[in-house]
Amino acid sequence: MVKKNVHEKSMSNLPLLSDDLVQLDNRANKKEPQELIELNEHVRLYITSMKTGKLQIKEERISPNSLMLKLGSDYVVGQIGKDKQGNNVMGTTKETKRETKPFLPKWSGVDYHPKLTGSLIAHRYRTKKGKRRVPEYVFPPDDRTVYVPSGYPWRCIGLIRAWSDPSTPGPQWIGTGALVGKNIVITASHVCPWTNVGSWMMQFIPAYYDGTSLLGNGVYSYVQIFRGYRDHGQGDDMATLRLYTPLGNSIGWFGSKTYNDDWEGGNYWTKCGYPGMVAGGNRPSRVTSFPITDDDNDGAGVELEYFADSSGGDSGGPVFGWWDNGPHVIGTHSGWEDNWGEPKQNVAAGGSALPNLIIWAQNNW
Secondary structure, eight states: OHHHHHHHHHHTTOOOOHHHHTTSOOBOOOSOOHHHHHHTTSOOOOEEESSSSOOOOEEEEEETTEEEEEOOTTEEESOOOOEEEEGGGGOOOSOOSOEEOOBOOTTOOBOSSOOBOSSOOBOOEEOTTOOEEOOTTOOSSOOOEEBOOOSTTGGGEEEEEEESSTTSSSOSEEEEEEEEETTEEEEOGGGSOOSOSSOOEEEEEETEETTEETTOTTOOEEEEEEEEOSSOOSTTOOEEEEESSOTHHHHOBOEEEOOOGGGTTOSOEEEEEOOTTBGGGSSOEEEEEEOOOEEEEETTEEEEEEOOOOOTTOTTOEEEEEETTEEEEEEEEEEEEOOTTSOOEEEEEESTHHHHHHHHHHHHO
16 A cells, blocks of 8 residues: 555655655665775875975874874865856756756665654754844744764765865854765855855765764765856755765765646655754754745746745755655755745755756766
8 A cells, every 4th residue: 555655656756745754664774885984994184285386294203102293384184175166167958857866875775764862952042131032044843853864865964064264273164965976965055165266175074973974984075176056046056066085876865856846835845954053063953844835936946935944054955855766855955035025934946957957067077
């Protein structure tokens, strides 16, 4: 009976509802692949010179088990990005209902239902008079729940750290992204360091949880290139990141679909991110089984509007649904909008621009 229900929805191109998903059992993982094991066999430390020329490093032995590296002021810890381009670099296409396929490695199971960590951990803010308030893009009660990103596809979502000045020791802001190819991450354009004229740096950590990846300390990658819509509205607030390390080969990635307004009003969707209001941004949280309430053309893409809770750190997080062949992203969380005379809503960037951008990245990277 369940198989018939899922098949009928697949034939009509509808995403699966929560009633369908709850009847599907998680599938266990097999032995991890060698590529993933090798990432954790050694601690990798990247050091990059901000100037051209040979890297010069001085070593000083502090003790038998301690070594100090002396770096000049023009060195940074991490891998510097190489290139960025905006807006029309992706080209154009007449196809308006495109999609990309998800990838599940042979060793991997599927977690339709991730482990939840219990009660919501949220920071509430007070006015000068002591009255409790929350940002206007949270619709009380806050429905976000913290989950453990240990299985597919949850491990394919990660924290993004970004620097417009790589010489600063910590990231200058954070966001969320999701793997959509072997070395490709989709996120919001405004998460990317467009404005700086010099060096920049971004880092993607999949399955980030309490300071590191649940997949191991060595499972992360810096960003080599990003492409997206620099002069974006909320409908095309999207960018793809090219990773130095092809993490997707080992852990899998999401598919993508062009949003269809026939899906409007259905409780199909899940949104994930690393908001500072929830667990301090150290653990991922999700809102699930919510509808898209409206969609509007905007820029090269489409605004997807919803009342799913969100706050700073959620930017770039995937809005996705499940089909019988796996999870597909239909939007990247952009922010919120307040149209006069209409209810405040949160917004993702989607439409055919999303799979078109991912297809361009898959074909060129």
